[in-house]
Amino acid sequence: MSLQPVKFYQTGTFTVGNRLLDESLRTVQANMQRTNSLNSGHRACQGCGEALGARYAIDAAMRATKNRVIATNATGCLEVFSTPYPETSWQIPWMHSVFGNAASVATGIAAALKVKKKSDVRVIAQGGDGGTTDIGFACLSGMFERNDDVLYLCYDNEAYMNTGVQRSSATPPGARTATTPAVGIHPGNAFGTGKNLPLIAMAHQIPYVATASVANLHDLEAKVEKAMGICGARYIHIYVPCPLGWGSSPSDTIKVARLAVETGLFPLFEAEHGEIVSRIPIRNKVPVEEYLKLQKRFAHLFGEDRSAIAMIQEIADRNIRKFGLEEA
Amino acid sequence: MFQVRIHGRGGQGVVTGAEMLALAAFLEGRYSQAFPSFGSERMGAPVVAFCRISDQEIRLREPVTMPDALLIQDPTLLHQVDLFSGLSKSGFILINSGKSPDELGLSGLPYPEDHLLAFPATEIALKHIGRPLPNSSLLGGFCALTGEIGIDSLKEAIGRRFSGKTAKDNMAAAEASFTIVGESMHAATD
Amino acid sequence: MLQQIEGSRAIACGIALCRPEVVCAYPITPQTHIVEALSEMVRTGELENCEYINVESEFAALSVAIGASSAGARSYTATASQGLLYMAEAVYNAGGLGLPIVMTIGNRAIGAPINIWNDHSDSMALRDAGWIQLYAETNQEALDLHIQAFKLAEALSCPVMVCVDGFILTHAYEQIEIPEAGKVDAFLPPFDPVQVLDCMDPVSIGAMVGPEAFMEVRYLQHYKQLRALEMIPEIAKEFSEQFGRDSGGLARPYRIADAETVVVALGSVNGTVKDVVDEMREEGHLIGSLCVVSFRPFPLMEVRACLENSRRVVVLEKSFSVGLGGPLSDGVRKSLSGIALRGYTVIAGLGGRAITKKSLKGIFAKAEMDELELLNFLDLDHEIVARQIMRERETRRSGPIAENLLKSIGTVASRIA
Ligand SMILES: Cc1ncc(C[n+]2csc(CCOP(=O)(O)OP(=O)(O)O)c2C)c(N)n1
Ligand code: SF4
Ligand SMILES: [Mg+2]
DSSP: OOSSOOOOSSOSOSTGGGTTSOGGGSOSTTOTTSOOSBOTTOOOOTTOHHHHHHHHHHHHHHHHHTSOEEEEEOSSHHHHHHOOTTOOOBOSOEEEOOSSOHHHHHHHHHHHHHHTTOTTOEEEEEEEHIIIIITTHHHHHHHHHTTOSOEEEEEEOSSBTTTTSBOOTTOOTTOOBTTBOSOSSSOSSOTTOOOOHHHHHHHTTOSEEEEEETTOHHHHHHHHHHHHTSOSOEEEEEEOOOHHHHTOOGGGHHHHHHHHHHHTSSOOEEEETTEEEEEOOBSSOOOHHHHHTTOGGGGGGGSSOOHHHHHHHHHHHHHHHHHTOBOO | OEEEEEEEETTSOHHHHHHHHHHHHHHTTOEEEEEEOOOOOOTTSEEEEEEEEESSOOOOOSOOSSOSEEEESOGGGTTTSOTTTTOOTTOEEEEEOSSOTTTTTOTTOSSOGGGEEEEOHHHHHHHHTSSOOOHHHHHHHHHHHHOSSOHHHHHHHHHHHSOHHHHHHHHHHHHHHHHHHHHHHHHHHO | OEEEEEHHHHHHHHHHHTOOSEEEEOOOTTTHHHHHHHHHHHHHTSSOSOEEEEOSSHHHHHHHHHHHHHTTOOEEEEEOHHHHHHTHHHHHHHHHHTOOOEEEEEEOOOOSSOOOSOOSHHHHHTTTSSOEEEEOSSHHHHHHHHHHHHHHHHHHTOOEEEEEETTTTTTOEEEEEOOOHHHHHHHSOOOOOSSOOOTTSOOOOSOOOOTTTHHHHHHHHHHHHHHHHHHHHHHHHHHHHHHSSOOOSSEEEESOTTOSEEEEEETTHHHHHHHHHHHHHHTTOOEEEEEEOEEESOOHHHHHHHHTTSSEEEEEESSOBTTTBOHHHHHHHHHTTTOOOEEEEEEOOGGGOOOOHHHHHHHHHHHHTTOOOSEEETTOOHHHHHHHHHHHHHSOOOSOHHHHHHHHHTOOOOOOO
8 A cells, every 4th residue: 555545536336437337347546546656745746747657657567567666767757756855756665876777777676586586576667768769778678678577657648848848869750859950951950860769679689678648548557467478678658748848738648648649659569589479550540740740849840841740640650650640 | 226026826937927028127127037947847736926126137046035015816825835035025916916905814914004015917818818827917917006117117017028019018008007006006095 | 349248158258259160969968058059050051161060979069079189170079077977988999189179068977976067087087198278267268278279279280178167157157248349350360180090191190110110109298288377478468469358378477476275276266266365364374375267287386486475375176086085286385395384285176066155165264273284174164074984884874975965864775575
């Protein structure tokens, strides 16, 4: 049980937490008994997708392990907003070391637990996209390659948010950031750059790789739960909109995340030992404009020359073909 | 040296406010220094920015602990943060609120009555800018209340900081606030 | 042109005027505004003929600069704190290779506990890497030092760090004179590299050097720094002739002529110190100060000349050699070899703790009465420290210090019941 029990502020209706569903079909988040691992009172912005994603994922991991989770955290928004000294929002054993080493610190904890014969305690490493795809990449790849018993969760908000929205290798083409300003002949982040970390993780042939989104709660929780049932190196890449960095409305976080999936820009899939084993098909395909226009970081693409939007549409279409997302 | 502390919340533009004030002083040929309170706060968290204005070069690098004027962008901070800390006995206080200082529970403060003023800066911003950004209004009010900076210099600073319609709207909000605060000061002394 | 401008932006303007050909950067507070401004200038074409590279770590940032400099391009990067430590291996490498890279450090504390605020721990940690280290007192000086730094670096073939107090300078918005491009061009000739990777004249750079020559290589690195002791004042003089203001140099005394007590410090705190000196002088105290601009090379003779007629020295340090004292004090002490005067170290401003006039006045007054310890900590909360020390004596409790302090503040760490 958590120190502070969960409260639903909206009462007198059944809509909160899918309480019309059968108990067994409800999400972990709908359960009043959930651990609330990342407690309220933290300092994230309104509508922060990362705060949601972390709570969803860790709560699900806690349920799957009967509350036996230790987590490490790379430097970044999640770390900063959750632990403003002398306070902490974490209700689990949690540790921050530096920016680039979350995966290695987790490996160390897992090794210690092994020596201490605490096989029931599981280790999770968490980081933002910058801490994962850029500076933490070498440590992460090492953790994968050795097949260490760690689940790595990447909260992807597509830039270095904690330092004021600079480009990372997860920043999508066309997006404006503080280091890819919307000026000059090719405004925003350059096309043809960036890396797809889930695919790179798969190339390590690790037991489990998945992508997830804060807009697909059931799916996200199921993937975390599944990952916790597997030993060895696991990776889940979670899509978490950032209203501040993306210039989207804090009330649109889930909508933006859903549109990323429905346009094909963020495919949801699972892979085992390097092989894709499941994907979430797109039910109603949405043109990328619908997604882009909600975010100020793409506002400059809506001028007279719309060719960049067409190029982003091509990326979405390619994803749909490549991952087989079209509903049969 | 005249020292100002601006209290607000992350996202309300306290730093921009302090910088525009410093710029206005610069345009009057004076020395000035604006700087933030250097936190890692996110949207909505209490934040502070500082501004020093002087006729001599400013060498001092400590935070403003003994301000001559306080600008309070968000009245919800009144009972959360120690806003008045270090304010000189003859200091000025300008609060963004439609309520009077009495209604805000500030009647007992040991400052000259005509130095303490509340006016609805956000409403004025909404009217002229169309968005709840009280910065320019508060600075216009500051010019009237303290006389430390001329309203024309402030308007020029706004014009340099923003461009086009945004600049014009912000100037209008500053001017309107300058007038409103000026009038209520006379009302208070009459 | 005189402008009211943020320190970081002014520094970026200064860098742009030096026409760097490769700029690479990785974000870290409080350096970000400098490199963001540069990325914009490259995009808009304001800074022409320049490659701006968003790299994936600080290690890569400096490594890219190493490559670019070896291929003959004027190269620049900026970092701070954790970032400087993360690039440490490359920092020594650039020093050993003698590549004329200029790097801004937006001085910030080092974790754990993580802290984004200003002190000098970061650049001090890399003080012996073979780089020249210059500390700016004001934003005007920060801008000017960068222009001087490229000239110095390229004349000596030696990298230069320009250290600028994070937030206090980088985020201060004040009036700064931005030099004219033509004048900078006249002052700083185009980069003519001493060593360059060139197909027409192939060289190998970076070979392994054994015991037979390693000492000599290190000595020659030191020799460059000795040369810098001569060149830094020359360049500062030339700068002052060209731009009409004094910036840089080795060290700057303030009201020391008849001073019995001299305060020595690096960087922006010298401004506050000068205000305190003035106030205390008004009250009849014989006090002065010395701003050390060049920390590497350390100007032993100049510092000695400024201090030898005083009775006591107070070294104000924004970094802390845990277990000993302060790195600036070490240099000052060395400069006073054979001279008997009282010396005090005051550690101040760690992790952004404000250094106020009031506290400085108090500690300087105590120094005048010789009531200080050898090592002092400005505004340290002795009570909280004493309680923690007591607890540690009573119960053996391993774990991070910051988290243990929570018990004094009355907060209970979370746990799962
Ligand atoms: C070695 C090092 N370099 C740079 C930093 C500065 N830094 C801290 S957090 C951060 C950005 C984090 O971005 P990301 O990992 O994407 O997480 P987000 O804040 O976006 O959630 C950066 C650049 C650091 N702490 N350490
Ligand atoms: S900046 Fe973005 S990621 Fe960081 S707390 Fe705010 S919304 Fe969340
Ligand atoms: Mg990120």
